[in-house]
Amino acid sequence: MKITHLGAETCVTGSCHLLQANGLNIMVDCGMAQGSDPSNAMENWPIKPTEIDYLFLTHAHIDHIGRVPELIQNGFKGEIICSHPTKALLVPMLGDAMKFADIPKDDVRTVKKAIDDLSWGFECGEPFDLQKGISFKLKRAGHILGSCFIRFEDKETGYSVLFSGDLGAKDTPILVDPEPPDPADLVVMESTYGDRLHDDRTKRINRLGQVLTRSLSDNGKVFIPAFSLGRIQELIYEMDRLFLDPVYKEMFPALQGNKRPPVFVDSPLGLEITKIYSSLSEYWDKEARKLQHKGDHPIDFNGLYAVENYRDHLKLCDAKGPAIILAGSGMCTGGRILDHLAKGIEDPKNDILFVGYQAAGTPGRIIQDYADKPDGYVYFDDSRKTINAKVHNLTGYSAHADQKGLVNWIESMHEKPGAIKLVHGEESARKVLGEVLEQLGYTVH
Structure with missing residues (x-):
C-alpha cells in the first residue's frame, strides 16, 4: 500500500490522502484548505480525478469534503463511501459551500445530483469488501454526527492502514464516544491539539x-x-x-x-x-x-x-x-x-x-x-x-480530542501499530505529540 498526502500533511485543514493498493486508487477525504494552510492544485496530483476508484469521507466538515465538487467537475466518477449520517449531511454542506464558489447555478445542480448519485452510506463496525482483495471498516470517531475513522486491509497479505480522520472527545453532547480502533500496521493520525489539553x-x-x-x-x-x-x-x-x-x-x-x-x-x-x-x-x-x-x-x-x-x-x-x-x-x-x-x-x-x-x-x-x-x-x-x-x-x-484524548485513543488499540504518521496539525502540535508517543514506545513518522 502506497500513501501520498495531498493535503493536511503538515497543517490542520485541507484533508486529502491517496492510498494506492492492488491497482486501486483510493482517496480519503477531499477537503478545502482554510486560512493560510496550503492547497494542492489537482493538476499537481500524481493521478487524475478520472483515475480515482473510490473516495472515502471521514465526515462532512468542509475541510474534509469541500473540494468534492471540484473533483466531480474534473471527471471523478468513482464511488463516494461514508457513514449514513455523513451521506445525509453531504449535499446540504456542499450545496452551501458552492454558493460561495464561482459555479453557475446549472452546474451546481448537476454537481449536487452527481454527489447524491455517487455517494453511499455504510454501517459502522461492519467489514465490507472493495475490489481486488481490499476490505474496509468504518468505526465511530465522535467528532461530529457521522464522523468515522477508516481501516483498510489487504486480505491476502493482512497489511492494514487506518486513517483517523478527526477524532472527537468523550462526553460530547449527542455523540457516541470515539470507539477503540482495531489493530493496524500503519495509523495516519490527526494531531490538531497534540500539544495541549482542553478544559475539563x-x-x-x-x-x-x-x-x-x-x-x-x-x-x-x-x-x-x-x-x-x-x-x-x-x-x-x-x-x-x-x-x-x-x-x-x-x-x-x-x-x-x-x-x-x-x-x-x-x-x-x-x-x-x-x-x-x-x-x-x-x-x-x-x-x-x-x-x-x-x-x-x-x-x-x-x-x-x-x-x-x-x-x-x-x-x-x-x-x-x-x-x-x-x-x-x-x-x-x-x-x-x-x-x-x-x-x-x-x-x-x-x-x-x-x-x-x-x-x-x-x-x-x-x-x-x-x-x-x-x-x-x-x-x-x-x-x-x-x-x-x-x-x-x-x-x-472543541470537537477535537486533546493530547490526552489522542493518546488514550491510540492506546485503546489492543496491539501497538507498526508505525504512526502524524498529520492534521501545526508543527508544534505534531512535534509535541510525537515526543509523547515515542516515550510510550510508539514508532512515529
Whole structure:
C-alpha cells in the first residue's frame, strides 16, 4: 500500500490522502484548505480525478469534503463511501459551500445530483469488501454526527492502514464516544491539539453558564462563531440544559425566566443541519435519546429563534442586546458572523466566545491573538476594527480530542501499530505529540 498526502500533511485543514493498493486508487477525504494552510492544485496530483476508484469521507466538515465538487467537475466518477449520517449531511454542506464558489447555478445542480448519485452510506463496525482483495471498516470517531475513522486491509497479505480522520472527545453532547480502533500496521493520525489539553469537559457547561451570566450583565450581545455542523447543535444542547435542568437553573438564576436572553441561530445552514440532526436521533447517544423520550427535545427550547432571511439578519445586526447569537463560519472566514462582528466588535459591552480551533491566518485567530494587546485590531472587508469586545476561549467545546484524548485513543488499540504518521496539525502540535508517543514506545513518522 502506497500513501501520498495531498493535503493536511503538515497543517490542520485541507484533508486529502491517496492510498494506492492492488491497482486501486483510493482517496480519503477531499477537503478545502482554510486560512493560510496550503492547497494542492489537482493538476499537481500524481493521478487524475478520472483515475480515482473510490473516495472515502471521514465526515462532512468542509475541510474534509469541500473540494468534492471540484473533483466531480474534473471527471471523478468513482464511488463516494461514508457513514449514513455523513451521506445525509453531504449535499446540504456542499450545496452551501458552492454558493460561495464561482459555479453557475446549472452546474451546481448537476454537481449536487452527481454527489447524491455517487455517494453511499455504510454501517459502522461492519467489514465490507472493495475490489481486488481490499476490505474496509468504518468505526465511530465522535467528532461530529457521522464522523468515522477508516481501516483498510489487504486480505491476502493482512497489511492494514487506518486513517483517523478527526477524532472527537468523550462526553460530547449527542455523540457516541470515539470507539477503540482495531489493530493496524500503519495509523495516519490527526494531531490538531497534540500539544495541549482542553478544559475539563464535564465542567464546560458551568463555564458556559458563568461566561454568559457575566457577559450579559451589561445587556450586551454575545457573539459565538460556530460551525453550522456540530458546534451549533452542541451549544443548543447545553443551553437547553442551562435553561431547563433544575441543577443549572439554581446555579444561574440570571439566565432563567424573563431574565433569559433570546438565543438566535443566524445561519440558514445551521438551521438545516439542526433539522437533519433531529431526524437522525437513532445515531444519538443514550443521554440525548433519553431526554427526547422524556419530552425534552435536546436541541430545541423556548426562546430559541431561527433567523432565516437576510432582512431579519440585518435587523438583528442593528438590534440592541442582550442577546446570544450563534452564526457561522466557525473561524470567521465568511458567513453572517462577519456582519455581526463588524458591527459589534468595537463595543466593550459585547463579548465574543470562541468554542473551536482557529486556524492560522483566519480572522478568528487574529482576534484571539490580538484581543489582549493595546489597540488590537482586525480587518473586515478592508475596514479596520479595534477589538474592544471581550474575547473568551472555551477550549472544552472543541470537537477535537486533546493530547490526552489522542493518546488514550491510540492506546485503546489492543496491539501497538507498526508505525504512526502524524498529520492534521501545526508543527508544534505534531512535534509535541510525537515526543509523547515515542516515550510510550510508539514508532512515529
